[in-house]
Amino acid sequence: MSDFFSATQVSAARESLHKIRESMRGTIKGKDTVLDQVLTALVAGGHVLIEDLPGVGKTTLAYALARSMDCVFSRVQFTSDLLPSDVTGVAIYDETIKEFVFKKGPVFANIVLADEINRATPKTQSSLLEVMDRGKVTVDGQAHAVGAPFMVFATQNPVDYEGTFPLPESQMDRFLMRLHMGYPQAADELEILRSTRTGYDAIAMEPVVTRSDILQLQQLALHVFIEDSVLDYILRIVGATRTEADFRAGVSVRGGLALKHAAQARALLEGRDFVVPEDVATLAVPVLAHRLTLVRPVSDGMEERRLVVATLKRIVSAVPPPV
């Protein structure tokens, strides 16, 4: 199943992740659950889709993560006239050396914030999604690797759908998780109000881990032990979504694998070298919900998401965990 690794490695990993969490907590107030989910996605090597209203801290979240890890951060504002080359980069002719050189786009960073991804045309969206999948950009037959680690934070506004190009299911499947920031608690918001910061550029943070530490964590997560009955539990949850009459189609195999990797990452976050059923149950909704659609579509997007999440929660609670 997986190689066994020492308790020292586990505690070191936990310590690293704890440092990042504590570092981000200084900036992102009262969102421990979201922080844990982001860190889980980071360790699992996945990308996250954040669906929330503007101004709740999505950009800050991505920026804080990048700064905590000494990573390159870039932001792309997706609009309808954005071209794929604006995201990935373009080959231009250099008069001085008399040949084409590749000018890297904003995607060549470690943490990329794709703001309002659904405002771009499908072509542009797919150019980003290709990078997310393969971790490299191919221009004129030449592959250019993006940063490592590489993580995309894509955002969508769940309310304003005017002039948008909703991501198709196949592309939604490429995101490990869909997160919601939500409004902060009053006390946390008061603290935010007290701060003098005007934008995320003004955030002053020192990196607490290095990029290589993150890559090591990602490698470690792949070897977290997962027992057969827990794998079986994942299968049963996935299978139940496929037989549920309210869903048009169940979770794909990629979805099941995503849940497994996320559970392994969460186990590491919790300081364990093995997965427990609770890891799976906790992550089932954020990892699987965005991959499911209802048989009878609802015109209101928020309502549809609410119904999907409610049905998924019902399924997860109905599937008994292994004991």
Add this chain to the structure above:
Amino acid sequence: MENPRPQLSQIELQQLRWFLGGLIGVVSAWTVFYMEVDALLALAVITATVPFFTLFPRFSRALPAIFHRLAFPLIVTVFALDLWGNREPLPAMIRLDLMLLGYRCISPRGRREDLQLILLALFVVVVTGVFTVSPAFVVQILFFTGAALGLLLAVTLSDARAGGLAGNAVGWEHVRWPELFRRLRAAADLRVVALAGALFSGVVALSALLFLALPRFEITNDFFIDRLITKSSRTGFSESILFGEVNKIAQDGGMAFAVDVSDPAAVPSDLYWRMLVLDEYSGQGFRASAGLRNSFPPVRDKAIVHGGVGRAREDRTVWTIYYQPGVSRYLPLMGGYGRLYFGEPQALAMSPPLRIAALPSEPAKMVGYRVEGMDTDGVLRDRVFAREHVLPAWDSPRARIYFGHDAPPPEPGENAPDQEGEKEVGAPTFLELNGVAPGDLEKLRTWVAEMGGAGVDGPDFARRAGAWLQARHTYSLDSSTPGGEGDVIVRWMGSREPGHCELFAGSMVLLARAAGHPTRLVTGFKGGVWNPTSGSITVRNSDAHAWCEIWDESNGSWVRTDATPGGQLTPAANNDGLPAGASRMEQDTGWSARLDGLRVFWYRRIVSFDQNSQLELMRGTKDQLRGMLVGIRDLLEEQIRRLMEWLRQPWDLTRIFGSLAALGALAGTVWFWQSSGRGWWMAWRSRRTASHRHDPVRREASRWLARLERRVSVLGATPGPGLSATRESLLRLRYGARQGWAPPAEVFAEAKRRLRELGRGKRTMPADR
């Protein structure tokens, strides 16, 4: 509980209901094949349509509405016409049930219709069971019960899924059967299925035990339905036999009856089962003359026990005969008998002079009866015939002699006054040759002279005539008689054609009568095979046979003579009648014999399981149990006695230290096992177990985790670091890689300690010690 099973969707449940309904319908309809009910058309329609509609339910939806509107009125009209035309209510009801069943199976069904289908099928199955009382009924009712339970479960599940709202899921008619069965297999938890199977078997076993243990009630066969279905004779042993009929019976290999013998060593070397005695020769065959029929008294009132006429009352051998339906109303017997018992009160007609017993009508189901004191030697004494060569009518004063076994033979003139006004029943027919032309009669006399049969006694004549016949003819089932004029048997005797038993027996009768010896034809069965599976004799229809009984003037008795090659010319010739034992019989060990054995077991232990059998079984069980208990008690007493003796011996230092050492070793072993041994053993087994699911360490850790969490939850305890660490260790044993395990024994011991501390009320656990 771990439950890796997906759930069937509403559509799949609906498809399963449809399938089970069709299956129940077809199988229950087929049970009608066991009965003699003319329902071939309905069965053919059901057999053709129901499987088709079951496999392709979309065609059910395609049936036009007019079909459903007209179906019920049409069925009722057909039923009314059937009842009016045939005047037999039960067969008409069965046909009605089949029509309704067929309609229910092919029309779309909801919950109510599914329940109707179960009831309709139940009616057919139960009626079949009541009438046939066959072992197949067990299979039918078990299959039906299982399928009906499955259908009811599917109905309940789909109702629960639909929130109690009736109505079928949309699109369920498009079935992919392999996929459905694959899903069904995936959805079925084998453990639950096994548990349900075990419960079902337990209920069946309990029912069987109750059946064996409950007091027997004498339920008579007077249910009105018993007379509603008439069953035509399958083999045709009746009072008139034409040449070739017995031969035709012998073509059927089915079981005619099975016989249990209390003492297998008492089985004679040759078994001749007499059923009918025929006297009147018609030229085409033999039949019972008016005089013979008058010797039968009217059917006696129903009784469990019927006394008979037999010489062997001192013989304690008990013959239990399981007589199959459709053979004849005449019961197979080897001769006279002392007593004849039925399982339930049974009317019986019996002719003492002929030693023949008959039921009022041919039974439609198996009849079991027990015979005690049965003559098996093939010699039947007849005092009245010996004195007067007259067959008395059943109500004549002379006939009463037959009813008193111990009555002394009447002195000459004793019965003279009684004979006044006695009803004449016609001249004795045992000598008549009315059907034989004078020319043929002359031939018969010539042959009698040729074989030297004039002036000899009956048995001697039988031997001479038999030898003469066997010298001229061989045996063959496929025989023919030469053409020409005159009597058919005389023509055959004059030829060299092979012949079957009826020709040999008929020839013997004609020759003997021509020689002046009273002779009669007997039909029944000869032989049988020993079935080691059931420990019983099986007699098949292929054993059907015809032979003769010739009068022996010197002994005043009828003597069996079988002129057919392979038969015994006279009992005395081969020392017949002496027990040869079942071990010398031909053994039947094939698969059909095993099935027959099963059938005999069914008859013996279920159908004919009367109070005596019950008492016998209970007594046997009680004796066995008592023997076991006595054995255990004796063993214990012996061990205690030895221990006491050992304790009473003088105690020196060696014994004291030796005993203490043994006790210490025992305690040490227990302690070691509890503290480490069990954990090591578990770890060793764990290493040898490939499957995580069956890993004993993981399962044990799972149990401890559940206990801990339950205790914490009940007490509302706040897990301290110590408890958390223990939980973490258990979690690692349960879900972690084996390489990272702490020694399982230590973890479990720690968990036990934590639990004990929690039990003592230490709600907050201290840190690890």
